[in-house]
Amino acid sequence: MNYDVLIIGAGPGGIFSAYELALRAPGLKIGVFEAGHPLNKRACPINGTTIKSCIGCKSCSIMSGFGGAGAFSDGKYNITNDFGGTLYEYIGKKRALDLMKYVDDINMAYGGAGTKLYSTAGTKFKTICIQNDLHLLDASVRHLGTDINYVVLENLYAFLQDKVDFHFDTPVRGIRCVSGGYEVRCDSASYTCKQCIVSVGRSGSKWMEEICREMEIPTQSNRVDIGVRVELPAVVFSHLTDELYESKIVYRTQKYEDKVRTFCMNPKGAVVNENTNGIITVNGHSYEDPAKQTENTNFALLVAKHFSEPFKDSNGYGESIARLSNMLGGGVIVQRFGDLIRGQRSTPKRMEESFVTPTLNATPGDLSLVLPKRILDGIIEMLYALDKIAPGTANDDTLLYGVEVKFYNMEVAVDEHLETKYPGLYIIGDGSGITHSLSHASASGVHVARRIAGFQE
Numbered sequence: 001m002n003y004d005v006l007i008i009g010a011g012p013g014g015i016f017s018a019y020e021l022a023l024r025a026p027g028l029k030i031g032v033f034e035a036g037h038p039l040n041k042r043a044c045p046i047n048g049t050t051i052k053s054c055i056g057c058k059s060c061s062i063m064s065g066f067g068g069a070g071a072f073s074d075g076k077y078n079i080t081n082d083f084g085g086t087l088y089e090y091i092g093k094k095r096a097l098d099l100m101k102y103v104d105d106i107n108m109a110y111g112g113a114g115t116k117l118y119s120t121a122g123t124k125f126k127t128i129c130i131q132n133d134l135h136l137l138d139a140s141v142r143h144l145g146t147d148i149n150y151v152v153l154e155n156l157y158a159f160l161q162d163k164v165d166f167h168f169d170t171p172v173r174g175i176r177c178v179s180g181g182y183e184v185r186c187d188s189a190s191y192t193c194k195q196c197i198v199s200v201g202r203s204g205s206k207w208m209e210e211i212c213r214e215m216e217i218p219t220q221s222n223r224v225d226i227g228v229r230v231e232l233p234a235v236v237f238s239h240l241t242d243e244l245y246e247s248k249i250v251y252r253t254q255k256y257e258d259k260v261r262t263f264c265m266n267p268k269g270a271v272v273n274e275n276t277n278g279i280i281t282v283n284g285h286s287y288e289d290p291a292k293q294t295e296n297t298n299f300a301l302l303v304a305k306h307f308s309e310p311f312k313d314s315n316g317y318g319e320s321i322a323r324l325s326n327m328l329g330g331g332v333i334v335q336r337f338g339d340l341i342r343g344q345r346s347t348p349k350r351m352e353e354s355f356v357t358p359t360l361n362a363t364p365g366d367l368s369l370v371l372p373k374r375i376l377d378g379i380i381e382m383l384y385a386l387d388k389i390a391p392g393t394a395n396d397d398t399l400l401y402g403v404e405v406k407f408y409n410m411e412v413a414v415d416e417h418l419e420t421k422y423p424g425l426y427i428i429g430d431g432s433g434i435t436h437s438l439s440h441a442s443a444s445g446v447h448v449a450r451r452i453a454g455f456q457e
């Protein structure tokens, strides 16, 4: 065997598996195979001047490489079972929370010390939200910020580099069972291992589906979240963001009783493109460093769409809607809320006259030509609901970027150890469909590593 443990993917799930194994079982030979580049080679070519939009790199530096999709993220580690995944359904609520706290301790020890931990505990906003038919979810939020998140990753890499074999720019093409373990096939060679941890995240979702099909690992998928990214002057939300940093607020629409929620709030942040399997959607981040902050706050408003039989391709549905925006706008479309309400497209001229300066160079357009009516109606209703707790949210110049899609990987069949029906083959992180966040993905990595290391807590 080439390795005792072979890890596929160097996102938070893979990194924390490797970290915990190196710590608890230093005698094991560990290999990490990553489709993307090392951290210091990751750079998105969009520079705002010569390259203004996504050029479809072979390996997307935003989504792939050491640090995974989280490397340039806002580094918000939400310590909660209320959102970010359903890890607790597999390992129990207490253990899930304990592992998230453990991950937070490691992040603090590797460069995050001094960053702020926000909490909804005892906040007055819970009451204010309920009085306005809005529901604030409970969480503690460690905000590392994009810059400190990067430093933590650099330090974790420095710790791991002489304990683990890293194979960058090495996408894994296939896995098969062999006597005593697994064989992992890459483009130029194959490697064997006794145990294998698969942590391929969202960018590996299509590949993960293929592997599950080939190996007959049962999966299920029926959800996709679709919506827009809202950008407005930071002062509109500052009373909430100063105290909570991120507030996860849920609203049930009166028209359809659909749930709409805020997601990934970035105070004084920037809106960014995201490339998932060649489709350009929108996301956001913000920096801890005041010098890099903007005058705007952004957050997503998402409507969860659950499908029932016979339709199975929920991600395909989300992709089709995102493709429509790419077709009309060449990428992401931006529209002023006032234009949307008046049924007119935003034009470059109207955007110039706007009081809110966009932080992403997107194509002014008409989101009503892209988003299904039911979803758009839900978003509009939620904007008016939020306007009651943060007056100014429903202003004409509030910018809506579309589309934002949260693709959920199909949920793979694993047991409480996150082990598949094949002994020693584990599927963790966002690639398992069980987690959707930095904290949950990282915790799932620690959970599996401790099992492999035989670590007794």
Ligand SMILES: Cc1cc2nc3c(=O)[nH]c(=O)nc-3n(C[C@H](O)[C@H](O)[C@H](O)COP(=O)(O)OP(=O)(O)OC[C@H]3O[C@@H](n4cnc5c(N)ncnc54)[C@H](O)[C@@H]3O)c2cc1C
Binding pocket: 008, 009, 010, 011, 012, 013, 014, 033, 034, 035, 036, 062, 063, 064, 065, 066, 067, 068, 069, 070, 071, 072, 073, 074, 075, 076, 077, 078, 084, 170, 171, 172, 173, 199, 200, 201, 202, 203, 204, 207, 264, 272, 274, 283, 284, 285, 428, 429, 430, 431, 435, 436, 437, 438, 439, 441, 442
């Ligand atoms: C712009 C942005 C901002 C975000 N902000 C936040 C935030 O503030 N808070 C939060 O909780 N979450 C955030 N997220 C989500 C978060 O990044 C993910 O939930 C998290 O990274 C999941 O970790 P993971 O290890 O499961 O997968 P990933 O981070 O996606 O890592 C998977 C890795 O596997 C590699 N890979 C894929 N297929 C293969 C293959 N076949 N062979 C080898 N390698 C492969 C990929 O290249 C990738 O590096 C954000 C995401 C984005 C894109």
